[in-house]
Amino acid sequence: MKIYKQITLEMIQKDIRYLELLSHSFPTIASASTEIINLEAIMNLPKGTEHFLADLHGEYEAFQHVLRNASGAIKRKVNEIFGNTLRESEKKEICTLIYYPEQKLQLVKDVETDIVDWYVITLNQLVKICQNVSSKYTRSKVRKALPEEFSYIIQELLHESSMEPNKQAYINVIISTIIDTHRADDFIVAMCNLIQQLTIDSLHILGDIFDRGPGPHIIMDTLCNYHNFDIQWGNHDILWMGAASGNDCSIANVLRLAMRYGNLSALEDGYGINLLPLATFAMETYADDPCKCFTPKIDKAVSPYNDKTIRLIAQMHKAISIIQFKLEAEIIRRRPEFEMEDRLLLHHIDFERKVITLDGQEYALRDGLFPTIDPADPYKLTDEERDIVQKLHHSFTGSEKLRKHMKCLFRYGCMYNVCNSNLLFHASMPLNEDGSLKEVDILGKKYKGKALLSRVGELIRTAYFAENDNEEKAFALDYVWYLWCGKNSPAFDKSKMATFERYFLTDKETHKEVKGFYYTLRDREDICDMIMDEFGVEGEHRHIINGHVPVKAVKGEKPIKANGKLMVIDGGFSKAYQPETGIAGYTLVYHSRGFQLVQHEPFTSTQKAIEEGLDIKSTTQIVEMSSKRMMVKDTDKGRELSIQINDLKKLLVAYRTGTIKEKSL
Known part of the structure; x- marks a missing residue:
């Protein structure tokens, strides 16, 4: 019998504890044989689409x-x-x-x-x-x-x-x-x-289920009930995960993007976020401000909003943007290792002349009305702004629907996935100019390639799930925001996120966000092969999918x-x-x-x-x-089934040699 030639008694003894457990599921020679036949048949079906x-x-x-x-x-x-x-x-x-x-x-x-x-x-x-x-x-x-x-x-x-x-x-x-x-x-x-x-x-x-469009919550409802799926987190998903974790910078960014594209329904109707405090504050604070730079990007021909509502959204848009810049300054100052001091821009503004000086060059501001900014301490939140931040924080962290969707993102999601000889990740793999994997410092330890994406995934989970408010969770909460806009973030990988410049400066040179080396070097086969080797991607036909x-x-x-x-x-x-x-x-x-x-x-x-x-x-x-x-045998699932078949064959040998006794049904 071929089966006996392949499997020795030494192999049976080595795996005896596992085989004893397996025998509870397949208690007889007949049941084990039937399962082998079934699995062998599955192996020879075409792979699923x-x-x-x-x-x-x-x-x-x-x-x-x-x-x-x-x-x-x-x-x-x-x-x-x-x-x-x-x-x-x-x-x-x-x-x-x-x-x-x-x-x-x-x-x-x-x-x-x-x-x-x-x-x-x-x-x-x-x-x-x-x-x-x-x-x-x-x-x-x-x-x-x-x-x-x-x-x-x-x-x-x-x-x-x-x-x-x-x-x-x-x-x-x-x-x-x-x-x-x-x-x-x-x-x-x-x-x-x-x-x-x-x-x-x-x-x-x-990646990037969220932001811009009107129904990310509807997409998430669909996915949460879908029969077989996985998600590789994108920077917009991570931003929402940060908001749900209680990171105030992420919350402000989520709100700003919602105002920018006029998608309030996802927040209010989808997740029950109370926008009334922000709306009331914006109407009062920017009552005499046209807020033209903050008019939402919507098609008026199909928009459900009238002119009065569009103006209110513009006011809210400006209000949350200024709050965002102030909140981000708190993290940037608290985390010098993020190396994002160049994003502290408010103190470069001449509020009287309505100009800003960047890299020694002076630029006129498109909008110079800043009623909530104190020139002596431009990054300090006013009492009203701090109160709004607290209310929004409570609204995001208390949303049951958002909590449900985040759990779905965590259960079925990750930073990367290797599936059937394909490496899946949303955006980038940080590289040096010579094409080698870039080392990124996180809490004093260097990470690159696969280890970097794994560590990033751990921090995102720590930010959401850690119950103790310790230094590790505090760092993870800050780092989730960094992943949204940091230059060494594998979900972003650009020199900067030029949010302030796009709103306030007309010179498009200041809007430029220089992409990391991955975005140019990924056109080379040798670079793709190196990255796939790093992640252990095997197969004659293997790919990166972004x-x-x-x-x-x-x-x-x-x-x-x-x-x-x-x-x-x-x-x-x-x-x-x-x-x-x-x-x-x-x-x-x-x-x-x-x-x-x-x-x-x-x-x-x-x-x-x-x-x-x-x-x-x-x-x-x-x-x-x-x-x-x-066929199925050529896939990752096929490799799993091959192991199961081999284990069942060992169980058959164990039964036939009397090493394990068949159980009565």
Whole structure:
């Protein structure tokens, strides 16, 4: 027996304690053998399809639609299955139904004259689609994905062939009974949701869920209930994590960005943040100030705000910006090791002449009204400002919804991930000019590469979870803010965040934020190989996948760099960046035959998608195709299963040699 030749009694004795534990789950030779057969079969199925998305920035409608249509994969499958047997309009209808079953059903019932006939046709079509998308999974995995109330019925429909005359009658009876018992609507919804779930096996979010767009809280609600996903934290996510941890600088930045893009609903409606104290203070303090430099970046044609509200947001925007500069000064002075003294700018202002001197050069200020700044002590918060900070602090740290979403971010998130020969991180890997890994000092100890990202992740968790208010937590809270805007932050990696200059100075030279060396050196294959070696990324076809920096596709920039070893997939989900990128986001799709990059055009609206069947227009390009189909055995999951199979084989040997006795069932 081959099994005995591979496994010796010495190996059994070495692992005897573990094998004894394993025997409780598989108490007999039969049960252990059955599990080996099952795992070996799984190993030889095609790998599941992975989807990679980055920089969602609160654009929940586009994000949800991309999930629902699986970045165009469902539409392609419908075309493959039905070909010329359905008209284009009919295929569009079935796709829209799969994406938005509840809403589409209501529209259909309003216009359909023979609803029973429509049910019969539609249910048969959905069964065919579901059979197709479930074909690469085991029955066990599909069964676990099924809604409990329809589990048995769906299993029967998926695993019976309508090509056999006897079975067709059986299927027809099941479908007619579903309709007769008035469960057709619920069953259709369940089938559509199952198709969506099975089309995307796993989802990777490469950071920046928050800020700019109107619904980061809606995206988080979607993710918290998603079947299989992970997140690599981006600088905007870390900013919100810092705010939820109680870092006042992070809170001020979160509020400032919300005012800048006019997204108050995410704060007030999404997380229950009380903005009334800030609004009252801003109205009184800046009553005679036009606050033109702080007018929110919104499209008035579609904005829900009238002119009076827009003016109030501008006042609040200025108020929280000045508070932010003061709060940041407290950390910069407290943490000289951050080397951010160049961000202390208020004391360089000549308040009478309304100019500022930077690097020996004088610049006129676009806005010189600073009623809350004392020229003798410009970084001191007024009593009113300090009171507002305390109230906002309480509001952020007390938000139940925010707490729920942060726990989700921590549970499923990290600074980096290595998955199936792909290294995922949001922004940067700090490098020296010569391409070597840059050492970053944290509390007197040097970190670089993998160790740096791991240490950063520990500090973010310490800031949120540590219960004792000790020096370690105090430092971690400050460092979470540094990760947002510090030059050695792997989530930022620029010379400065020129927030003050962008608001107050017209000279665009002062707005420049010089990127770290990673952003230029990452185009080189040898640099990418060095970084992947550092993280232990193996495989013939291995890659780094990033977001963070929008790819200017409109100017001809390509998302695939370093001869295919690096993929940058920030294509501009955020509407604020779409004029710069010329597109509206990317999805990187990794299926059993290789990589495809899906480039999305701007999404109109969920309403039009439902009523008119307007799908996101997407263009697919092949990035990398394998000569042979990739199976589960070729993945990280396959390596785990191989270990499990080997352990079970040891257990079989232990049973057959009498080292461990079979247990009675």
